[in-house]
Amino acid sequence: MRIEYCVGIDLGSTTTKAVVLGDGARVLGRGITNSRSNYDVACQVALGEALIHTRFSLIQERLRSKDAAATTQAFQRRFRAEQYRSQLEALDATAHRLAADAPKAVIGLLDALLGSMHEEIDALYSHDAQRKSDFFRDLAGSRWMELAGTLSRGTPGAFDRLAGVFDKAILEVENSTEAVGTFDQHARNALRSMPASGGDLARGVDAVLDLELVQVGSVGTGYGRQRLPFPEGRIRSEILCHGLGAHHMFPDTRTVLDIGGQDTKAIQVDAQGIVTSFQMNDRCAAGCGRYLGYIADEMNLGLHELGPLASTSTRKVKINSTCTVFAGAELRERLSLGEKREDILAGLHRAIILRAMSLLARSGGVDEEFTFTGGVARNQEAVSALRRLIAENYGERTINISPDSIYTGALGAALFAWRDASRSSTKVESQA
Amino acid sequence: MSMANPTTSKRPPAEARKDESQERQKRMIGEHFHELARAPQTGRKCAYTFVPGNLTELLRSFDVLPVLPEINALQSGMRGKSRDYIALAEKLGHSEDVCTYVKCDVGMLRSGNVGPTGERLPNPDLLLLSYTGCFTFLKWFEILAQEYDCPVVMLHVPYQGDGKITDAMRKYVVDQLRSKVIPAFEKITGRAYDEDLLKEHLARSARAEDDLVWVLESAKHKPSPIDAYFGGVYYIGPIFSAFRGTEAAIGYYKELRAEVEERLREGRGPVIPDGELEHEKYRVVVEGPPNWTSFREFWKMFTDEGAVVVASTYTKVGGVYDFGFRHDPSRPLETLAEYCMGCYTNLNFPSRVDMLSRYVREYSADGFLINSVKSCNSFSAGQLMILREVEKRTGRPGGFVESDLVDPRYFSASNIKNRLESYFQMIAQRRGSDAGPTAGPTAGMTAGGAR
Amino acid sequence: MKSAHGNSNVTELLARAQALHHDLRFENVRAWKERNGGLAVGYLPVYVPRELLWAMNVLPVGVVGGGDQVEIIRGDAYYQSYICHLPRSTIELGLNGALDVLDGVLFPATCDVIRNLSGMWMMQFPDKYVHYLDVPQDFDTGVGGAFYRHELLEIAGALEARGARPLTDAALRAAIAAYDANRREIEALYELRRREPWKVPTHELYLVLKAGLVLPVDEHTMMLEDYRRLVIRDDARRPLDQARMLITGSFCEQPPIGLIKTLERAGCYIVDDDLVAVHRWIRGDVASLAPGQPPLDALVEAFLRNGVPSAIRYIDQDKKGRDLVERVRASGAEGVVFCAASFCDPALLDQPMLVGALDAAGIPWTSFKYAENTGQFQVIREQAGTFADSIKLWSGA
Missing domain, CATH: 3.30.420.40 (ATPase, nucleotide binding domain)
Known part of the structure; x- marks a missing residue:
């Protein structure tokens, strides 16, 4: 069949x-x-x-x-x-x-390392196991590095050698469809x-x-x-x-906002899903998802931790620039002035959403219903900032966010x- | 890609001849630069001035040769020299925020003032600061004035703030021509102002202008025989630069018109960088100057999609002729004043919106695109409002891309291509024809991994 | 002793100025209109002849964007990132209704951004009076002067058609006298600051000048008088070891007050500036300029002859930069701070020429850019501090 x-x-x-x-x-x-x-x-x-x-x-x-x-x-x-x-x-x-x-010593360590990884497969995929990622590179990579660290204690240079082997080998393996x-x-x-x-x-x-x-x-x-x-x-x-x-x-979507890693798009569609107008961010990536990435790196936080931390803010700091180039410097100055991390973060989230708001306005506003997609749509603080600003400027709107929005x-x-x-x-x- | 691009094709060499007019235009401009280079020997006087609000007929009546710094800058951009010139100007203290034409010009000057054809440009005998439609002009010549030991004459051309030319505005310009500009030319040339000679030049201008307008309006036909933006910048070259009012210009526009008439008869599309556009898929109006550093690449982004620009505002910066204005020899100074005040960037916003909306309708365009250049606030400040207004009035979609005149750092090819493709596909989708042809079912995607 | 004007101490006076500065809904303008039944007409930087409006019982209201008070939500939808900040906050104010109180707005020929904004305003607010005031770049009475005169009469005619009091010579004379008094009072304050900069900190002066954008001229003159009288008497204001600076380039989009404070805290006395430039655009009295002639002639002559050299005014080649050097000398400044708004074409295109003049005169300078809503001053503080220190070292050596 x-x-x-x-x-x-x-x-x-x-x-x-x-x-x-x-x-x-x-x-x-x-x-x-x-x-x-x-x-x-x-x-x-x-x-x-x-x-x-x-x-x-x-x-x-x-x-x-x-x-x-x-x-x-x-x-x-x-x-x-x-x-x-x-x-x-x-x-x-x-x-x-x-x-x-x-x-020989390194090859011995390699044998031991891969042996352990083979033994751990069943546990890794057991019913209650938590996997950090579904990508082989991430899963195997993190375990490899842990084991390499432990095993090469006492063997000078072994860790670097093992890490180097992984970096080369993974490129071949992940680019091979046979391996899968x-x-x-x-x-x-x-x-x-x-x-x-x-x-x-x-x-x-x-x-x-x-x-x-x-x-x-x-x-x-x-x-x-x-x-x-x-x-x-x-x-x-x-x-x-x-x-x-x-x-x-x-199906009732008329306005779509997508904030991805490198760009932001505001799109208007008609009842058939046909695009009637759109706007994208200017040539700089200010206010895109990548900006949050820089901030997370600067604060030593995971990307997914930013939103929750920001939502604990009680006093939003006003941020005027969403320039990725200056993000680090601005952040450090704010911190040195004694501002709280969560307050700065709340301000940053609002700044990003303000950029998106101007793209939405350029594309023709926010119509009923509104669908928000892209990586930033998974950030609760960004979503609530957007919700507030849309309500203030366009009135109440249904805001759709799909768990599968990454596949839009x-x-x-x-x-x-x-x-x-x-x-x-x-x-x-x-x-x- | 195995499949040939369906919208364009290269004609065989015999037919792929460059249009004769294009060769002629190139020759004319080359000769002009050569004449300029020889000016120190021949003793001919040179005046630096700007394209918008240029007074070529008046200059020619004094036998003065014009040098147009914007043309030099855009030529430097097309020839890959602007990057270094701009870098040099910024090193000399010019801000990264300001107009790159100015910086390119300053860089060129400081690098020996060698013009686009490789010959040295003469020093000016006069800086004719025709302050028309662009604030930066004023600063530009203040900057040049510090570099040269020559007089400067200011011609302030009032802006059409209320969308019209009033008697007071006309009088103001004519008064300046009489009391400042003409005496300045008399002084540097030692000749007396000869109004009859000026009238002869003006009469010739009007003849060339008739043919130019005919050529630009040929784009109302479907398919259009010309591209009125990328191709258009070649067509406006002679009349916007040194040749208005000359026999050479009359000859050029006559020949150009004959060529376009022939294209029209044969139902052929416009000449494009790699041949001829055979299948006109989209008709668009463009607002804003082109990018010069990636001119062909930018143009190709249109032709690859089968898009023809049927009208543009940039081809009106050196004069708006398609709504009836012609140089009128019976009112020589008044007509020059009206010409200056009528240049595109001297029009107010409502007039610009009217003009674009009119183009979209009269040229049966599918939509309009704005190329917003960082350098030029005169064009760019407020273009996003033009976008919405013209969309509202015409019901046709607007597109928006950003680049710069001659700063290659501000041309992001992938970014612009992405937007243009999205824009044209959107038009196709709205028409209901979806986008692009469909390949056969066998040319599919292959799966990797656990199949 | 409480003065007749009602300001008994500097703190109160500054609080009032600050309140006016923060009042982006122009409540005092609303109140004035109710009391006087006149029109209120806004004007963008840099210069409009306010005397003409005032003579017609029209309150001139300076519109200089939203400073750091306004959050830009819709304004960015009108402007690309490479346009200065002032027009986007101005349009934000227009769209959020803050400028509804104005019956019209004048857009003087300052630069292409403000020029284009005039047309945008016409389309956005079709019921309001909008005029692009094309000030001449030809300074002959019979040529540029005639054109300017015509422009002014046209404005007067349009305002009269909208219900303003007809323009009369008597009223114009009175208005010119009122503004001449205001100019004298401002000049006196600048003079005091040159002599004793510790008495007149610029972050205070700045607020007092800004109040003049929205107050009726007489009221503003009284505020200036009060301020000067109060600070002269204030013995708590003692000299500090600061370097004397002239700041230039801030004639249009205005810097946030935090920037001024930052410069002062970094060790600078600002002894001359081009802040809120409309107040000092005309040097000296206007009334005496065209004796025996109609007052409109004096107003025209004032613009042609006594307008300050500026980036937005065409300056003959041999005079470029000369005025700046003279102002440095006259104010006893030890250095110049170029302090321009980002993407400000006039200021930034002018700067290399002015730098050339300063270098030739051996005057030290530094430069940076701001936006009206800049919130971080660390870099500026360090830069200005280093500059001030180096000047003090140099002058002490």
Whole structure:
């Protein structure tokens, strides 16, 4: 049996996202990966992830038991463990090849390090384990460095050597689609490690493995890159994709604000999700997500910690500049003047949102309903500042924020792909 | 990419000839710079002055050669020299915030005053400060005045603040021409003012102006035979610089018009950097000067999308002729005054909004784009309001990009391309034709990872 | 003893000036209109002949943006990041209704940004009187003067059509006298500051000058008189070891008061400046300029002949920078601080020429930029402090 799908890929400045649509433009799967120097690989990996996710959704649909979701999740964990194992094996082989001329002692440490990592796989993917990231680079990298630190105590130079080996090896592994392995192989291994799950799951998995996923359309979008690795005629501007994606998630959307890492976009769409006007930030990145990144670095905080800290402020400091270049200096001066971190942060959040407000005004204001997307939409302090300013300047507005907002652009691209595909298939039929 | 760009193609060499007018224009400008370089030997006098509000006919009637610093700056920009010139001026204490034409000019001057053709420019015998539509002009020539030992004459051209030219304004300019400008030319040349000679020049101006307007208005046809912005800057070259009122200009515009007539008859699109635009997909009006340091790259961003600029305001900075104004030899000084006051940057905001809205409608444009340049407050301050007003009046979408005149640091190609692509795709989507052709179903994306 | 004017101590007087400075809804203008039934017309920097308005019972109201008081929400939607701050806060004030009390606004020919703002204002506020006041750059009575005269009469005609009192020679004479008195009083304060800068700290003077943007001229003159009388008597104001500075470049967008305080705390006495420049745009009395002629002629002559040299006024090549050097000498300044608003074309394009003149005269200088809402002064404090110290060392050597 074959299932036709369309894919949209959003090649962003920090992550690449893919969304897979099935019949009726139904979202089947989503995938995300770190963007890297090789855009082709980034797109392939994101699509690969989205197709894996697609198969899981299809499996879940086929399960009859009441706890289909839980079973699928357990299966997915096992699957991920197998996938991790496959990549770790590739890392093992690559690392040993790269370290071939290293002193015996270092090779011994490398053996020990990789041995530990292999042993830890099951624990890493156990039911109650917390993983900091879903990216192999992050997961394997942090553990590698910890182990390298512990193991190389007493062996001068060993840590640097081990760290260097990882940096080189990971580049090869994450840019290799072979290392990730195939869905079939991991699914069968995962199934074998879950004997108690019974026949229902096995039947579901088998049925999905028999499916042929056939791509009938694809559209790519992304941040102002000169060369996107997509065929010509299959690229849509991120503005259009964002507008359409937001419209699909919230059909009554008329205004969309996206604050991403490198840029901010204010978009107006009509009832069909067609963009009627848009504005982007000026050539400097002031007031974009990256600005918060600088601030977090400067304060030695995680990006996700900024919002919560800012929300404890009782007295907002007025910040006039959202210039990334001066962010550090301004911050240090404020701190030296005795201002509290949370008060400064609250001021910074408001300053960023004020920049966004001016883009919104340039694009034509804030209409009902309003959808907020991008990384900054996950920051509660930014959201509440935006909520207040919109209410003050445009009156009460419904503000939509989707947990999947990071996929808005990719979703829009997938919808374009789906439209193109259905149009060309009608054409083929009518010609026949 | 395997697929050829569907909207443009290179004609075979036999047909890809540069239009003869373009060669001619290049020759004319080259000869002018050569004449300037030889001025110290020939003893001809030179006056530095500006494009907006230039008094070329008056200069020519005194046999004075014009030097136009903005033209030198933009040429330096196109030839990749502006970066160093600007850096030098900033090193000399000029602020990074101010007009890069000025800094480019100061840098060029301090680097030996070698003009765009590689020949040295003569020192001015007179600085004719025609303060028309741009505050910076005033400072620019105050700066130059410190560099040269020559007289300066100020011609203050009042702004059309209320959107009209009043008798008092006209009188003010004519009074200055009579009491300041003409005596200054008489003094440096030793000649007496010859009004009959001036009238002859003015009559020739009007003839060339007729043909220029015809060429610019040819863009009302679909498809347009010209690009009225990127191509337009070549077309305005002779009349905005040294040639208004000359036989050479009449000849150039006659030839240009004949060429465009032929294009029109043959239904051909405009000449573009790599051939000819064959399929006109979008028609847009552009407000604001072009970027000169990446001129071709910027132009290509339009042609790659199949976009033609059908009207632009930049091609009106040296004179607005398409609403009926012509130099009138029967009122020589009055007509010069009206010409100066009518230049685009001397028009008030409501007039600029009217003009753009009119262009969008009369040239059947899909929308309009603003290239907002950092250097030029005269153009740029308030353009965001123009954007909204013209959108409101025409119902057509406006686009906004930012760059600079000759500072390459302010041209972010990926940023501008991103906006332009989004803008054109938005127009396509609004038309209901979506954007771009659809490739066959086999040319898909491949998945990596666990397939 | 409480004066007839009502200000018995400096603190109270400054509090009043400060309140006027902070009152961005122009309540005193509203009150004046209710009391006098006249119009109120705003003007952007730098110069308009306020005498003309005042003679027609029109209150001239200086509009210099929102300073550091206004949060910009809509104003940035009108301007790119490379335009100075003043027009965006001005439009913010216009859009949030703060300027509703004004019956019109005059936009003098200061620069292209203010010029363009005049047209934007026409479109945004079609019911208000809006005029671009194109002041001449030709200074001959028969040429630039005739044009300027015509401009002034046109303004008078338009205001009369909007209900202002018709312009009469008698009223114009009276208005000129009132402003001449005001100018004399301001000059006296500047003179006092030159002599005893510790008596007249510039952050106070600045507030008192700013009050003159919104007060009726007579009231402002009284405030100036009171201030001068009170500070002369104040023996607590003692000299400090500070370097004497002239600041220049702040004639349009006004620096935040924190910047002035920063300079003073960094060891500078400001002994001359071009702050709130409308007050000192004309040097000397106007009344005596065209004896036996109609007063309008005197007003025109004052602009042509007695206008201060400035970045926004065309200056012949051999005179460029000369005035600045003379002002340094006359004020006994030991150095010059170029203090211009970011993206201010007139000030920044002028600066290299003025620097040339100072260098030729051996006068030390330093420079920095601000925006009206700058909130951080650390860099300026360090820079000004170092500059002041180096001057003191140099003069002590």
